[in-house]
């Protein structure tokens with residue numbers, strides 16, 4: 224099977240977000256594989272273990288993402304591509320999916336796995352957009368996957384309920400928490416990862432121009448949510464409190 | 480000069496930290512309180528290739544270097560001293576001498592299952608009457624036909640009750656000058672005449688297994704002699720030099736944990752209307768801890784690097800062991816102080832750091848012995 228994984232390097236979930244000059248600062252920040260993409264990598268390796276084939280991990284990002292790609296190789300992926308997007312000025316999810324679509328143009332694909340969302344921007348767009356461009360079906364927020372005779376039986380999480388979907392390969396799926404428990408890369412895996420192929424591609428290599436992949440959104444401002452204000456405790460009899468509350472909701476909070 | 484770790488070293492740190500935080504940490508209090516050796520964790524560590532970290536792939540190892548191994552010990556030690564000690568001993572004392580000095584057959588037979596983490600090994604040097612003075616070994620191994628017959632007693636041996644292969648030192652004869660020749664022999668733990676007892680109620684590293692070994696007319700084939708019979712003493716000194724790097728790394732881990740705990744607590748706890756971390760007396764403690772830890776880290780990594788470069792490292796591993804373990808003790812002590820009364824309570828963990836760190840100033844050569852080693856290297 225030709226198994227592909229879309230992977231993004233993101234902030235460690237433990238990091239505090241600092242905004243500087245209308246940008247989220249990445250000074251001294253630890254990076255990780257986007258946790259949802261880690262589920263995708265694990266599922267891809269499990270598919271390979273069950274059905275044979277090859278797992279290729281692709282990321283669009285900066286040079287530093289090599290570290291996260293090596294981690295995926297250490298977990299058991301076979302090869303990796305890093306598509307450099309450093310030259311794209313106004314970059315958003317449509318850029319990523321445009322670039323990925325160009326990458327996949329000449330690839331034989333049985334399944335593409337990605338994360339449901341990234342833990343930084345959290346838009347959940349890249350998977351579905353890419354599938355549209357490749358004209359293959361997609362199933363999001365999956366929590367279970369079985370493949371036989373080129374048919375995938377997928378359980379997906381729909382706001383807490385489960386839906387079972389059957390779909391022909393090729394397909395693109397995005398992983399939701401609960402799909403699996405990602406393995407730790409083993410020590411031999413880590414040592415072998417450096418010998419596995421990791422290719423860096425420039426937009427040129429995909430016959431793309433920077434302006435072809437400019438983002439469609441415009442960032443007007445970046446700011447942190449307002450700090451939580453101290454609460455207020457109402458006093459008096461319950462009826463008085465209720466009356467006071469309703470009044471405040473009308474006059475002060477202006478929500479009713 | 481390049482202080483950058485390789486990608487493999489960084490990945491190893493991340494992986495081991497995640498494993499330690501997720502799998503070991505929830506159990507550290509129990510491991511200590513109940514003095515429970517976490518056998519199942521060692522099975523998992525074996526499956527991840529940690530027990531064969533610094534050995535070649537052809538013996539079931541992971542092909543890592545000493546520095547990567549030191550990082551792994553540091554990360555486990557940061558979470559659990561007991562697990563860290565048994566891990567360091569399994570690799571540096573249980574498996575390493577076979578790798579350094581074993582024949583091809585011995586490596587295939589004895590090292591491979593250790594490196595794969597299928598079993599554990601132990602190294603028995605210390606005896607009731609031979610501790611710091613290892614030359615005073617009284618256990619004997621007499622050649623009888625094609626077998627050695629071993630008699631004697633070993634004490635304080637890490638992992639002994641869980642080991643399937645014991646490397647024991649014994650007097651095998653006298654050299655030309657009439658001095659005792661000490662060699663190491665490989666003894667499968669199930670050989671008739673071997674009795675292993677779990678006899679200790681320890682102050683710290685309580686979940687690390689420590690056993691007594693009695694050897695009563697134990698017969699092993701003469702092929703089980705490890706390395707050069709004339710150079711046995713030199714060989715175990717080399718083994719200990721390597722082991723010291725891992726004990727130093729363990730000290731580093733405990734010291735690091737002490738600092739992290741103390742810093743977090745100092746920022747949280749308020750007295751006189753301010754967090755403890757705003758008081759200069761507390762700040763100075765934290766500053767000293769952080770500085771000593773970084774100095775210790777540089778020394779430990781340098782000693783590991785020298786070993787990897789196949790350069791002499793006897794003096795540097797003694798520096799590293801002495802400084803990192805004494806740093807661990809001081810850091811743990813200050814961490815308790817910064818926690819006040821809470822620090823004296825088990826659930827805050829820093830009192831365990833102190834109990835665990837104390838062992839590191841004793842095992843694999845006491846602090847005094849490290850100073851002796853250094854002085855000898857200086858030409859005294």
Ligand SMILES: Cc1cc2nc3c(=O)[nH]c(=O)nc-3n(C[C@H](O)[C@H](O)[C@H](O)COP(=O)(O)OP(=O)(O)OC[C@H]3O[C@@H](n4cnc5c(N)ncnc54)[C@H](O)[C@@H]3O)c2cc1C
Nearest residue numbers: 602603604605610611635636637841842843844845847848
């Ligand atoms: C938990 C634990 C695990 C251990 N694991 C192992 C193991 O796996 N394998 C193994 O072989 N051993 C092991 N040991 C034994 C350990 O290595 C010895 O305890 C240590 O080397 C000290 O020996 P000793 O206890 O006989 O003390 P002694 O040698 O009696 O020393 C007592 C004191 O005298 C000092 N002293 C001794 N000689 C001198 C001198 N010439 N100059 C100045 N001071 C001196 C020492 O530094 C120390 O302070 C372990 C011990 C413990 C507690």
